[in-house]
Amino acid sequence: MTFKKGTRTSNQLLYSKLCPLIKVEPSLETSIGQIQLKRPVMLASGILGISLDVFNRLHRSGAGAVVTKSLSTEPWDGYPNPTIFSVKGGGWMNAVGLSNPGAANFAKMIEPNKDVPIIVSMVGSIPEDFELMIKEFENCKVTAYELNLSCPHVAKVGLEVGDDPELVKKIVSTVKNTTDVPVIAKVGLGTTHYLKTVGTAVESGIDAITAINTVRAMAIDVETQRPILSNKFGGLSGTPIKPIALRCVYEISSKYDIPIIGCGGISTWEDAVEFFLAGASGIQLGSAVGDNWIGVFNEINDGILQYMKKKNYSTIKEMVGLAKKS
Numbered sequence: 001m002t003f004k005k006g007t008r009t010s011n012q013l014l015y016s017k018l019c020p021l022i023k024v025e026p027s028l029e030t031s032i033g034q035i036q037l038k039r040p041v042m043l044a045s046g047i048l049g050i051s052l053d054v055f056n057r058l059h060r061s062g063a064g065a066v067v068t069k070s071l072s073t074e075p076w077d078g079y080p081n082p083t084i085f086s087v088k089g090g091g092w093m094n095a096v097g098l099s100n101p102g103a104a105n106f107a108k109m110i111e112p113n114k115d116v117p118i119i120v121s122m123v124g125s126i127p128e129d130f131e132l133m134i135k136e137f138e139n140c141k142v143t144a145y146e147l148n149l150s151c152p153h154v155a156k157v158g159l160e161v162g163d164d165p166e167l168v169k170k171i172v173s174t175v176k177n178t179t180d181v182p183v184i185a186k187v188g189l190g191t192t193h194y195l196k197t198v199g200t201a202v203e204s205g206i207d208a209i210t211a212i213n214t215v216r217a218m219a220i221d222v223e224t225q226r227p228i229l230s231n232k233f234g235g236l237s238g239t240p241i242k243p244i245a246l247r248c249v250y251e252i253s254s255k256y257d258i259p260i261i262g263c264g265g266i267s268t269w270e271d272a273v274e275f276f277l278a279g280a281s282g283i284q285l286g287s288a289v290g291d292n293w294i295g296v297f298n299e300i301n302d303g304i305l306q307y308m309k310k311k312n313y314s315t316i317k318e319m320v321g322l323a324k325k326s
């Protein structure tokens with residue numbers, strides 16, 4: 001067995017292999033490609049991703065990183081109400097319409113950031129949109145960029161971009177030529193098979209994949225006999241989509257050698273561990289923060305640590321992809 005001399009992790013690994021009865025102290029640190037995080041649980045895009053004060057609070061409450069609301073080149077108002085409601089039986093349906101203050105305004109807001117690992121999420125229709133936005137963040141501490149190729153309810157951005165492999169190729173190549181900061185592609189379920197979108201992003205040099213976004217869905221009010229959301233269609237999130245998201249992470253990690261962040265319906269430490277076992281090196285929480293508020297980050301961190309102690313794992317990495325073993 002080979003190991004790097006002197007590193008805490010490799011020594012612990014060696015001990016645990018040679019002496020299974022020796023208990024090692026687990027660490028929540030994780031690497032998602034070049035992205036190093038102290039904790040694997042992140043805030044998903046669009047959920048409380050609005051101010052530096054909130055980001056600091058989330059970080060102190062156990063979030064390893066926060067993903068911002070998806071930003072556009074100009075401020076967007078989003079759709080008229082109703083834009084979100086809780087679904088009977090679990091989960092949320094939303095069509096907020098990507099309302100955001102625009103990249104330039106948001107960049108000014110996070111410029112003072114020193115401490116919080118911030119992942120900036122962006123939407124755009126052409127490569128130049130992303131290039132412009134990255135320039136706005138030149139003076140900010142940005143841990144990674146997440147390209148939203150998967151919002152299911154806004155025209156000409158999100159899923160409509162993710163469904164066009166040629167455009168994905170151009171956007172990823174342009175962004176990778178514009179910045180040295182790691183770049184993540186967030187994929188979802190559209191009309192083009194998401195594995196094709198992942199494949200195109202990987203070939204074009206993407207550093208990691210987030211899977212998945214909300215799933216396009218709708219609901220109708222039987223009294224008014226009209227769709228509930230003003231936009232008619234929205235995105236389903238929360239516990240109902242967890243098995244779908246888990247399946248996607250497993251399929252991506254079985255087909256591509258690319259770091260993965262799991263997202264979709266995760267609300268407990270058991271859910272988080274399932275995603276690690278399927279192949280994710282980190283996870284994001286969206287609806288669970290709405291359901292359980294911000295205590296959920298440390299609840300999940302603590303549960304993961306207890307599980308690692310029980311199984312005698314010292315690193316998250318030891319768990320990643322174990323469910324794929326035949």
Ligand SMILES: Cc1cc2nc3c(=O)[nH]c(=O)nc-3n(C[C@H](O)[C@H](O)[C@H](O)COP(=O)(O)O)c2cc1C
Nearest residue numbers: 044045046070094148213237238264265285286287
């Ligand atoms: C109200 C709301 C707004 C969202 N806005 C964004 C967004 O701006 N960009 C994005 O990539 N995903 C957005 N999402 C999707 C979430 O980041 C996440 O992918 C999805 O909700 C699945 O995770 P969950 O089941 O843990 O909520 C939003 C979700 C909700 C519920």
